[in-house]
Amino acid sequence: MMKKFLISVNGNQYEVEVEEVGNGQSVQSVQPIRVAAPAPAAAPAAKAPAAAPEAKAAPAVSKSAPAGAEKVSAPMPGTILKVVVDQGSVVKRGDVVCILEAMKMENEIVAPKDGTIASVNVQPGASVNAGDILVSIA
Amino acid sequence: MTFVDKINDLQDKKQKLELGGGKERIATQHEKGKLTARERINKLFDEGSFVEVGTFAETSCIDFDMQKKKAPGDGVVTGYGTINGRPVFAAAQDFTVIAGSLGGMHAKKIVNVMNMAAKTGAPFIALNDSGGARIEEGVEALGGYGDIFKMNTMLSGVVPQITVIMGPCAGGASYSPALSDFVFMVENTAQMFITGPSVIQAITGEEVTMDELGGAKIHTTKSGNAHRSFENEDQCFDGIKKLLSFLPDNNLAGLPQYECTDSLNRTAEAIYDLIPEGKSGYDVKSLILQIVDNADIFEIHPDFAQNVVTCFARINGKTVGIVANQPNVKAGCLDIDASDKAARFVRFCDSFNVPLVTLTDVPGYLPGKDQEYDGIIRHGAKLLYAFSEATVPKINVITGKAYGGAYIAMNSKHLGADIVYAWPSAEIAVMGPDGAANIIFRKDIKDSSDPVQTRKDKIQEYTDKVTNPYVAASKGFVDDIIDPAQTRQYVAAALEMLSSKSEARPKKKHGNIPL
Numbered sequence: 001m002m003k004k005f006l007i008s009v010n011g012n013q014y015e016v017e018v019e020e021v022g023n024g025q026s027v028q029s030v031q032p033i034r035v036a037a038p039a040p041a042a043a044p045a046a047k048a049p050a051a052a053p054e055a056k057a058a059p060a061v062s063k064s065a066p067a068g069a070e071k072v073s074a075p076m077p078g079t080i081l082k083v084v085v086d087q088g089s090v091v092k093r094g095d096v097v098c099i100l101e102a103m104k105m106e107n108e109i110v111a112p113k114d115g116t117i118a119s120v121n122v123q124p125g126a127s128v129n130a131g132d133i134l135v136s137i138a
Numbered sequence: 139m140t141f142v143d144k145i146n147d148l149q150d151k152k153q154k155l156e157l158g159g160g161k162e163r164i165a166t167q168h169e170k171g172k173l174t175a176r177e178r179i180n181k182l183f184d185e186g187s188f189v190e191v192g193t194f195a196e197t198s199c200i201d202f203d204m205q206k207k208k209a210p211g212d213g214v215v216t217g218y219g220t221i222n223g224r225p226v227f228a229a230a231q232d233f234t235v236i237a238g239s240l241g242g243m244h245a246k247k248i249v250n251v252m253n254m255a256a257k258t259g260a261p262f263i264a265l266n267d268s269g270g271a272r273i274e275e276g277v278e279a280l281g282g283y284g285d286i287f288k289m290n291t292m293l294s295g296v297v298p299q300i301t302v303i304m305g306p307c308a309g310g311a312s313y314s315p316a317l318s319d320f321v322f323m324v325e326n327t328a329q330m331f332i333t334g335p336s337v338i339q340a341i342t343g344e345e346v347t348m349d350e351l352g353g354a355k356i357h358t359t360k361s362g363n364a365h366r367s368f369e370n371e372d373q374c375f376d377g378i379k380k381l382l383s384f385l386p387d388n389n390l391a392g393l394p395q396y397e398c399t400d401s402l403n404r405t406a407e408a409i410y411d412l413i414p415e416g417k418s419g420y421d422v423k424s425l426i427l428q429i430v431d432n433a434d435i436f437e438i439h440p441d442f443a444q445n446v447v448t449c450f451a452r453i454n455g456k457t458v459g460i461v462a463n464q465p466n467v468k469a470g471c472l473d474i475d476a477s478d479k480a481a482r483f484v485r486f487c488d489s490f491n492v493p494l495v496t497l498t499d500v501p502g503y504l505p506g507k508d509q510e511y512d513g514i515i516r517h518g519a520k521l522l523y524a525f526s527e528a529t530v531p532k533i534n535v536i537t538g539k540a541y542g543g544a545y546i547a548m549n550s551k552h553l554g555a556d557i558v559y560a561w562p563s564a565e566i567a568v569m570g571p572d573g574a575a576n577i578i579f580r581k582d583i584k585d586s587s588d589p590v591q592t593r594k595d596k597i598q599e600y601t602d603k604v605t606n607p608y609v610a611a612s613k614g615f616v617d618d619i620i621d622p623a624q625t626r627q628y629v630a631a632a633l634e635m636l637s638s639k640s641e642a643r644p645k646k647k648h649g650n651i652p653l
């Protein structure tokens with residue numbers, strides 16, 4: 001479950017969404033409420049819980065799928081357990097692209113067609129809703 | 139004319155009528171990859187068994203120069219014959235005759251054979267291929283549709299009704315298929331919709347092709363309006379014959395009985411390999427094939443709401459209706475479409491005395507705002523209603539998860555299942571251990587010095603104590619816990635025992651199923 005916190009750092013307020021996953025906390029997003037100068041904005045981000053820089057270091061995770069690529073979406077809300085492909089991986093129809101933990105099960109999300117992974121839109125630990133893009137295939 | 143002259147004249151007339159709209163139009167039909175009405179009837183029915191009625195029927199409409207158009211048989215071929223030796227009634231629309239359009243007499247012919255099907259207790263099959271209402275006949279055509287819809291409703295639950303879309307089926311005409319028990323479509327040549335692409339374009343500006351709007355793929359995957367689709371007409375006829383082989387002639391007739399060549403004592407150790415360790419999914423169809431006779435099933439709605447599987451099969455030579463959660467799709471959750479699909483299948487089986495066998499492996503109902511806003515509450519209730527209402531033998535095998543309301547909905551003892559078996563791996567509980575531990579042990583976790591570890595321990599404690607089938611069995615909600623390899627034997631024995639089942643219900647005109 002996502003919880004929202006307002007963090008004040010050096011007089012600037014930041015809206016932070018946090019999800020408890022049991023083994024520590026990962027910050028999902030950090031959004032400045034008041035637009036601050038770039039320098040102060042970078043400093044609070046560095047002081048935010050450890051997972052934020054981790055998120056920046058993760059392999060290429062896109063926000064959207066390239067035009068023309070077929071989107072593979074989450075069939076139900078849950079948490080990404082594993083991503084088994086990278087951008088550029090060649091897949092066949094039926095190959096597992098990621099594992100979605102939902103409804104007490106580890107659900108294999110498979111490629112709907114042969115192709116190449118055009119974008120990877122989630123990383124392990126990500127919380128997804130039904131319809132969220134997981135990967136896209138060109 | 140002499141007596142013999144009159145006979146020759148009759149043969150002459152019949153030969154001409156058999157050509158429908160004429161050789162040219164027949165050629166056009168063939169070019170589109172479609173057969174004519176009579177060709178379809180010949181392929182569907184046993185050779186030489188079809189007896190036509192209403193050959194000489196004609197429209198009496200004279201508005202808009204209607205009398206100048208030739209409409210042999212008023213565009214529909216109706217009659218009766220046998221399919222695999224069993225009686226069936228049929229109406230096949232003739233697209234070569236004024237595009238198979240429906241006029242007053244066309245409708246009367248269809249209503250006539252439907253009436254005979256009801257009186258004699260034999261299935262009715264409609265082969266639809268029509269441009270729609272014959273505009274010249276105006277309200278007469280509308281009335282004709284209305285009469286057909288009423289007949290569909292009167293026949294519903296009396297004789298099986300199969301509608302086959304083999305061409306266009308537009309506007310109000312789509313309601314007859316919707317009212318029948320099963321709708322089959324032919325790929326590429328069949329489309330079904332209420333308002334067509336041109337009207338949609340005119341009113342909303344949206345552009346969509348006939349196939350995108352109402353082709354076989356759309357109706358078998360998205361809308362669920364069609365139960366099966368076939369690559370071509372021949373395969374479609376094979377499908378119809380296969381489905382009919384599972385069904386009784388009418389609601390008072392016994393189920394067809396075939397010789398059982400698959401031993402009832404066959405244990406299926408292969409089942410051990412089907413079910414993975416851990417939490418990953420599997421294909422429940424492989425499990426169904428292990429349990430039924432000769433791995434032979436006929437699936438209904440294979441591509442719609444794939445998170446539940448509904449199919450006909452045989453055990454000990456007799457038809458059973460199988461409803462099974464599909465762990466491979468949406469974790470086997472129940473959702474709106476799955477509830478609709480399963481409930482309709484269950485009610486069809488109950489109408490025609492087909493025993494129900496369920497394989498339960500369901501983690502719950504699919505959560506989400508969309509499901510809630512779209513009415514999962516009233517749609518999910520349909521399945522609860524359908525199982526409770528059914529008086530056919532009801533057997534449930536809990537093969538895996540069975541949580542919460544979904545456990546109840548899947549043919550549980552509480553809804554009146556006659557026999558409930560569980561595998562030793564079954565998890566029957568009100569909630570998953572993760573969620574339950576948070577609630578029941580909230581204080582322990584909160585007060586603990588190491589909440590994370592305590593939570594882990596409590597989850598394990600809940601799993602060991604509660605989420606196993608022995609608790610449910612101790613309360614009589616599960617009749618026995620069985621070796622999965624012996625599932626077929628247990629189910630077959632239960633079906634045999636329940637074959638003489640008779641259960642009363644309080645007198646009422648009919649219930650009010652949530653819709």
